[in-house]
Amino acid sequence: MLVRADDAKDWFYKGEGAANIVLGYCGSSLFLVGKVLRIQKVAKGGSPSPNGCLVLSDHERLMWKDIGELAESTSKDVAATAFIDHVMRNLLDSKHIDAGILVHVSKEFLEAVEGNIKSQRPPWRIDASKIDVLCESAFLISDHSIIIGTPKHDFCIAVEIKPKCGFLPSSEYIAEKNAVKRHVTRFKMHQFLKLHQGEISQISGYDPLDLFSGLKDRIHLAITALFASPQNNFRIFLNGCLIFGGLGGSMDNTDVRSHKSGEAIADLISACGLQLGSFLELVAEAIFGSGILDRLLATQQLDVLDIEGAIHVYYNIISRPCAVCKNSSDAELLHQYSSLHSLSLDDSLKIVREYLIAATAKDCSLMISFSRTADGRNASDCNSVALKSLNQSYNYKAYFIDLDLKPLEKMAYYYKLDQKIVNFYKMNDKTEGKPSISGSGGPPGEALDASS
Ligand SMILES: O=P(O)(O)O[C@@H]1[C@@H](OP(=O)(O)O)[C@H](OP(=O)(O)O)[C@H](O)[C@H](OP(=O)(O)O)[C@H]1OP(=O)(O)O
Ligand SMILES: Nc1ncnc2c1ncn2[C@@H]1O[C@H](COP(=O)(O)OP(=O)(O)OP(=O)(O)O)[C@@H](O)[C@H]1O
Numbered sequence: 001m002l003v004r005a006d007d008a009k010d011w012f013y014k015g016e017g018a019a020n021i022v023l024g025y026c027g028s029s030l031f032l033v034g035k036v037l038r039i040q041k042v043a044k045g046g047s048p049s050p051n052g053c054l055v056l057s058d059h060e061r062l063m064w065k066d067i068g069e070l071a072e073s074t075s076k077d078v079a080a081t082a083f084i085d086h087v088m089r090n091l092l093d094s095k096h097i098d099a100g101i102l103v104h105v106s107k108e109f110l111e112a113v114e115g116n117i118k119s120q121r122p123p124w125r126i127d128a129s130k131i132d133v134l135c136e137s138a139f140l141i142s143d144h145s146i147i148i149g150t151p152k153h154d155f156c157i158a159v160e161i162k163p164k165c166g167f168l169p170s171s172e173y174i175a176e177k178n179a180v181k182r183h184v185t186r187f188k189m190h191q192f193l194k195l196h197q198g199e200i201s202q203i204s205g206y207d208p209l210d211l212f213s214g215l216k217d218r219i220h221l222a223i224t225a226l227f228a229s230p231q232n233n234f235r236i237f238l239n240g241c242l243i244f245g246g247l248g249g250s251m252d253n254t255d256v257r258s259h260k261s262g263e264a265i266a267d268l269i270s271a272c273g274l275q276l277g278s279f280l281e282l283v284a285e286a287i288f289g290s291g292i293l294d295r296l297l298a299t300q301q302l303d304v305l306d307i308e309g310a311i312h313v314y315y316n317i318i319s320r321p322c323a324v325c326k327n328s329s330d331a332e333l334l335h336q337y338s339s340l341h342s343l344s345l346d347d348s349l350k351i352v353r354e355y356l357i358a359a360t361a362k363d364c365s366l367m368i369s370f371s372r373t374a375d376g377r378n379a380s381d382c383n384s385v386a387l388k389s390l391n392q393s394y395n396y397k398a399y400f401i402d403l404d405l406k407p408l409e410k411m412a413y414y415y416k417l418d419q420k421i422v423n424f425y426k427m428n429d430k431t432e433g434k435p436s437i438s439g440s441g442g443p444p445g446e447a448l449d450a451s452s
């Protein structure tokens with residue numbers, strides 16, 4: 001369907017994450033107006049994905065055997081759709097999910113896009129990955145940063161939030177030495193490692209527990225903290241254009257940050273008749289009123305054992321000696337873990353399957369778009385929200401994006417990264433009373449190389 005290299009000029013760079021590039025449409029096809037195209041990337045030096053062969057490993061196919069369409073999928077795109085339709089849709093409310101449709105894209109089209117968007121991609125993303133030009137399909141999804149039907153003279157303002165994990169784990173399998181995980185969020189601990197590794201320039205004051213609290217004031221506090229430190233967790237779009245937050249993902253160094261200053265944003269928003277403070281309050285009100293994060297939290301909580309428990313079960317599935325038990329000499333812990341190693345294959349599959357579903361829910365984002373209601377009427381496919389302080393109500397729509405299936409083979413990486421995060425946090429906590437924010441010195445647990 002998008003086959004000509006010439007079609008590429010109608011698509012502009014909208015953003016990207018670790019795995020996909022997303023393009024907005026600026027051409028004249030009525031079918032494509034208001035849509036984005038989500039194209040898969042491939043790691044530089046990695047091999048592009050050949051279409052037509054099974055994309056899941058044997059162990060993954062066993063794990064997802066109850067979902068035939070997923071287990072037997074012959075392209076990543078088909079697997080992605082099946083995962084969203086048969087797994088995530090049941091867990092999160094269908095009305096907040098839009099899997100999009102698969103469209104055919106030619107190599108010529110993808111190569112032309114690659115060339116066109118090069119200057120807008122963050123350099124560190126260019127170094128890491130490129131468009132997978134051999135991938136013959138891409139997803140056409142509604143652009144959730146706009147509300148179709150917003151009158152030309154009016155505006156549409158949207159936020160994108162990557163909430164991350166919204167609960168503290170309480171698994172009995174968390175080793176006593178890692179007890180800090182029970183009372184400090186993974187997000188907070190990870191911030192210190194990210195700062196040390198130069199991925200962020202300051203520690204965020206955002207607390208996911210506030211966002212997921214179900215309490216209006218705490219949700220508002222979380223939104224304010226996200227605005228103060230957006231990193232890759234917060235963006236604002238005005239009429240579909242990014243006006244605040246990093247383009248392309250996590251790094252928030254000034255050179256890869258494309259947002260205007262807080263003051264300029266406040267001016268832009270107030271030109272739409274809305275004060276920045278009221279806008280942030282409106283976002284909090286919509287999150288609170290919709291209860292949209294309740295089901296997301298429940299899905300994240302399918303991770304019951306924490307990676308410190310789930311990792312053992314993973315080794316049951318791949319039928320290999322457990323690398324964690326092998327490196328432990330703590331008899332008491334080994335005894336505790338032995339109960340996990342005696343679980344049946346079916347129980348093991350269920351635990352790891354749910355761990356991976358939870359991992360998707362901990363990494364997805366939420367987009368909420370707002371437009372003014374005309375004459376107090378709200379659009380049929382929107383909910384409405386109002387603030388006492390504003391003499392105006394707003395239509396809003398909320399959608400989850402990036403509900404990608406996580407690969408089973410990531411389990412070992414998850415364990416290493418978890419230990420690296422907690423070790424780094426503990427070491428700084430002990431030596432300085434509170435974690436260092438200087439970002440200097442080598443990280444402890446370098447042997448636990450979570451980048452491999
Ligand atoms: O492990 P985390 O918590 O750092 O999450 C990764 C994200 O990092 P973040 O901390 O949100 O900046 C990471 O985001 P960035 O690339 O840092 O923007 C990805 O979302 C990654 O998922 P995938 O490899 O694309 O499937 C995410 O990996 P998963 O853990 O979700 O597999
Ligand atoms: N349906 C959509 N409407 C509008 N913008 C979108 C849509 N989907 C994605 N985007 C934009 O594109 C960016 C990248 O998309 P996405 O999060 O799906 O990439 P990813 O590579 O899967 O991310 P991750 O790093 O989390 O794996 C998003 O952060 C968002 O700004």
Ligand SMILES: [Zn+2]
Pocket residue numbers: 311312315322323324325326337341
């Ligand atoms: Zn073990």
